[in-house]
Amino acid sequence: xxxxxxxxxxxxxxxxxxxxxxxxxxxxxxxxxVWEPSNxxxxxxxxRIGTKYYGRIVWLIEPNDPExxxxxxxxxxxxxxxxKVPLKGYRMLKDFVYQPDGTWSEGTIYDPLNGxxxxxxxxMKDKNTLEIRGYIGVQALGRTDVWKRLAVQPSKK
Amino acid sequence: xxxxxxxxxxLAVSLAAxxxxxxxxxxxxxxxxxxxxxxxxxxxAKRYCSPKIEGLSPAKLISLGYDVxxxxxxAAGDLLASDGSTVLGQTAQVRATHGIRxxxxxxVVSKTHLVWQMGANYWASNYTYxxxxxxxxxxxxxxxxxxxxxxxxxxxxxxxxxxxxxFVLFQGSADLSGSYGIGLMPADYLKxxxxxxxxxxxTEKKQWGVGVARTYRVGELNYIPVILYNSTxxxxxxxxxxxxxxxxxxxxTINPRNMLFAGxxxxxxxxxxxxxxxxxxxxxKEDLEIRRGEARLRVVYECSLKDFIWLSVQAGYRVNARxxxxxxxxxxxxxxxxxxxxxxxxxQVNGLGNPLYFNVSLNLVSP
Numbered sequence: 001x002x003x004x005x006x007x008x009x010x011x012x013x014x015x016x017x018x019x020x021x022x023x024x025x026x027x028x029x030x031x032x033x034v035w036e037p038s039n040x041x042x043x044x045x046x047x048r049i050g051t052k053y054y055g056r057i058v059w060l061i062e063p064n065d066p067e068x069x070x071x072x073x074x075x076x077x078x079x080x081x082x083x084k085v086p087l088k089g090y091r092m093l094k095d096f097v098y099q100p101d102g103t104w105s106e107g108t109i110y111d112p113l114n115g116x117x118x119x120x121x122x123x124m125k126d127k128n129t130l131e132i133r134g135y136i137g138v139q140a141l142g143r144t145d146v147w148k149r150l151a152v153q154p155s156k157k
Numbered sequence: 158x159x160x161x162x163x164x165x166x167x168l169a170v171s172l173a174a175x176x177x178x179x180x181x182x183x184x185x186x187x188x189x190x191x192x193x194x195x196x197x198x199x200x201x202a203k204r205y206c207s208p209k210i211e212g213l214s215p216a217k218l219i220s221l222g223y224d225v226x227x228x229x230x231x232a233a234g235d236l237l238a239s240d241g242s243t244v245l246g247q248t249a250q251v252r253a254t255h256g257i258r259x260x261x262x263x264x265v266v267s268k269t270h271l272v273w274q275m276g277a278n279y280w281a282s283n284y285t286y287x288x289x290x291x292x293x294x295x296x297x298x299x300x301x302x303x304x305x306x307x308x309x310x311x312x313x314x315x316x317x318x319x320x321x322x323x324f325v326l327f328q329g330s331a332d333l334s335g336s337y338g339i340g341l342m343p344a345d346y347l348k349x350x351x352x353x354x355x356x357x358x359x360t361e362k363k364q365w366g367v368g369v370a371r372t373y374r375v376g377e378l379n380y381i382p383v384i385l386y387n388s389t390x391x392x393x394x395x396x397x398x399x400x401x402x403x404x405x406x407x408x409x410t411i412n413p414r415n416m417l418f419a420g421x422x423x424x425x426x427x428x429x430x431x432x433x434x435x436x437x438x439x440x441x442k443e444d445l446e447i448r449r450g451e452a453r454l455r456v457v458y459e460c461s462l463k464d465f466i467w468l469s470v471q472a473g474y475r476v477n478a479r480x481x482x483x484x485x486x487x488x489x490x491x492x493x494x495x496x497x498x499x500x501x502x503x504x505q506v507n508g509l510g511n512p513l514y515f516n517v518s519l520n521l522v523s524p
Contacts, residue, residue, distance in 0.1 A: 146269035
């Protein structure tokens, strides 16, 4: 009996620890939130999963494909198997790790407009502004986009 | 025993939880309408328009290519020398004009409110004559046959959005063009070109602008109005990429990694005639420049070979507009303003046949 209780307790403890580790706020969590790229055509929600940060599209200014009238899918993806995946919910930022220098790197950014994936580094200029640099191999061969943090707007009376 | 198995299973599930979370998206049933009513957290933030529009062909960061023009006749006219003598003209058959074309264009500043790029380019035009022995009896043919023409230059582009719809675009370049060697690049003969455009970007798929340019594209210095117009249709199938009068193309987008263009580009520059080998008439004692201007009517196919490496293949017809030799006056070029200000005769009036041409390049394109 004692052995059973000990096993259950140990398992529950590990499960709780694992969950707690995920819920605990990390220094890089200031990145978490909803952000808008400079073109204003999409909104991206960034979350932490484990120790890495991911961003998925949660809003599109033009949610439907003008050709089909149906919700947009990732039709420009070079992998035909992924071309039917809805863009809304699509993870376009992947695998970012918060670094001691205050940046998030080691991740990639995906551009649904051309189906290309780039290396990417994220810098927080201030708490509401991100500089997202997509690049090819070395940072000099890249382009920086500025994203702004979004918040719920107070309803107008 | 069964209790032990279930405990181990729970343990395994616990350990695997983190890994599973990283791979799966648990937002399938998310109510996305919650993201509709959002605004900038920083109320003072402004939106700026982007330098690109949706569907535009990708900008080339690095380009390495080769350009070949087919056979044509080059009729060199009588050359009026500075001592009053005349070198009689001579027509020669050029088997091919060919050379490398390399360019890079790197973003220096890439912010929402300012984009600044710097670039450099090198173009070579080597002239292969059908009959080298006869062709080299004339100083122009001698020089072209032996040294060809080269252009090396630097350029800069500044895009300054004023707000979410309006922008200002500046492009400037300094080029050294002529029959010089690597060690002979007299800075006195740098040619400066520039364009300033004010534009609007009313939608994500259209931008237009008007401005002025100082240009050598028609062969000699001119100040001309320019019109910028880029657009993409609603279905991202067709578009236009125009910087009139320098170039204008209709774009057919097969998919974002395969594009077909039809249109034209004006190419031109003033080339310092500095070297010719052998004895006799010495070009270095003259102050001469070739005013070369040509239109390239063409079809261009561009595609992604792998990720960001794009192939560009173009074929078309090279139509000569001007290939005349002009004499500098007091070391300065003559500004004719299309004959409105001055109407000085050229030192040599030349005629070129119009051959087919072919160009292929490998390009690293921008994100």
